[in-house]
Amino acid sequence: MATATYDADLKLFVNGAWHASEGRDAQPVFNPATGATVAEVPLATAADLDEALAAADRGFKTWKATDVEARAAILHKAADLIRQRTDRIATLLTMEQGKPLGEARGEVAGAAQLFDYYAEEAKRAYGRVLVRPTGQRSIVIKQPVGPVASFTPWNFPVYLMAKKLAAALAAGCSVIAKPPEETPGSTSAIVQALADAGLPADVAQLVFGVPDTVSRHLLASPVIRKVSFTGSVPVGRHLMKLAADGLKRVTMELGGHAPVLIFDDCDLDRTLDMVVPQKFRNAGQVCVSPTRFYVQQGIYDRFIKTFAERTAAYPVGNGLEPTTKMGPLANRRRPDAISALVDDAVAKGATLAAGGERFGDGFFYKPTLLADVPLEARIMNEEPFGPVAVARPFATEEEAIEQANRLPYGLAAFAFTENGRRANRLGDLIEAGMVGLNTFNISGADTPFGGVKDSGFGSEGGPEGLDSYMVVKAIHQA
Incomplete structure (x- = not known):
């Protein structure tokens, strides 16, 4: 094929x-x-x-x-x-x-x-x-x-x-x-x-x-x-x-730079089952792609370890091949742009947990996870529009909401928690045109799709x- x-x-x-x-x-x-x-x-x-x-x-x-x-x-x-x-x-x-x-x-x-x-x-x-x-x-x-x-x-x-x-x-x-x-x-x-x-x-x-x-x-x-x-x-x-x-x-x-708030009461394995394919869908070239992962401290290390393992094993190749789950980036400009953001984050102290390099004859870039990314890194402030996830730990719900709302973007945001009252608060307080609670399914023919702020x-x-x-x-x- x-x-x-x-x-x-x-x-x-x-x-x-x-x-x-x-x-x-x-x-x-x-x-x-x-x-x-x-x-x-x-x-x-x-x-x-x-x-x-x-x-x-x-x-x-x-x-x-x-x-x-x-x-x-x-x-x-x-x-x-x-x-x-x-x-x-x-x-x-x-x-x-x-x-x-x-x-x-x-x-x-x-x-x-x-x-x-x-x-x-x-x-x-x-x-x-x-x-x-x-x-x-x-x-x-x-x-x-x-x-x-x-x-x-x-x-x-x-x-x-x-x-x-x-x-x-x-x-x-x-x-x-x-x-x-x-x-x-x-x-x-x-x-x-x-x-x-x-x-x-x-x-x-x-x-x-x-x-x-x-x-x-x-x-x-x-x-x-x-x-x-x-x-x-x-x-x-x-x-x-x-x-x-x-x-x-x-x-x-x-554009967007979607935050994902992951609380320690979520079903972490089920959450990761959703997170990994959504992050690398269309090689991350999605305006609502989950990108900024804020993970509660108690489950942060486990989250990073499992996310990195799944990221490293994610099948990448020609989109016409039946085993491929992620194809190349869409044009020759994108791998260079992604490389520059990843290199900047690592230089500023982020940990490269998986991926982080180009490969192949086309416009390929490996699925990538960056951990402990400092706020001053460009990728924490600029939409990468590529197969890169960035992660930081948080302690309290208030801190997580503050980080979710920190940027001028407000297209989509996601949160994973089994606490119903918290879910209601997050839906009210997160500044985004669309909020997914325990789901990434926020787009449909009958669904309004749009953002706020920038x-x-x-x-x-x-x-x-x-x-x-x-x-x-x-x-x-x-």
Whole structure:
């Protein structure tokens, strides 16, 4: 299976037509397990972006007037097609991004679920009727915000793109999607499924390009009324500044540095059974990846010893191999970035308990555990976005909460305890948009997903995700 063929024909999708690389610059696409170039993706020109904007403007006018049942039927059909094409999409995803094939299949299944969920949720975008004197009426209705520009990252390119597309299309918006250039084949397959499901030609556009060039061009246009971005804090700030000039609505799902509080009354073996695969899922390239482990003193040594043993034995390799549980990092920049953080932590006094080195021909970095990491180490303050766990002991619940809330990030946090009252307190006091208590399962189609503080604002998923693509209008009649 490791010799699978990369079979994507990479193009832009604008106004219902696929456009190849003729006359356009192109960017190589790499297989991160080998470092080899597998394809080239065409980059949109200014003329392409203008055509996409014009199409999105036309598409919005027709799509918002389309009956919600008709919209739902198309989204359901797209979900069916994605499921039918799971093997091909997942293989492309693994060859572009590196994650194990089983994880890729799960991501594709999650994308299909999102289209099904929002197909039905669109029918429940209810308004309100207000109490007024006899003969008068006041109603509150929800309407689509307008054409949307969506920007998605390379760590979950299929799922995150689907999360934005499904909600926006269900609300009645048109969309210009700019997925990552690292993963064009798998994301193009999602747009192809929508087109094959009968989505009108001018409702969804797919463009690749230099990120700063594309974002500046799209956000400068009055056509775009909403920006949805998932990615780093610095880029999020940059896009917010661009959006401010046009007073465009913004949803930002930015970085995290998730704390994990492990108390001495937890079932430690069961906790570790969950911790290790979650930490190294997608090679740690997950915005809600458990990273900062604060462990109560009485179980700290046992935790480190067992975590290190499991980390050292974790199977790493090409994601197409059935025995692989962790693949390579997504691009050639990441191993160097991870090495720099690990080296800095060790230099400042941390103990390298497992891993800590690159290997192989691709973009591989061994699963790594750092113990007794000082607070001044960069990795305790900067999101590593890689297969590295950092750990420190704590004495009291108050100290653990203080450390969990110490950073400006506030996307996800986790805690493990069998004390119900403590769990309630932690849920209330930890500063994060999502808190998992004795679980890492915090994301689903019906679940709001978003952060606080520097981790952004607004939610995707659930009815909150649909609302983010709608505006509220009050109509009064006397």
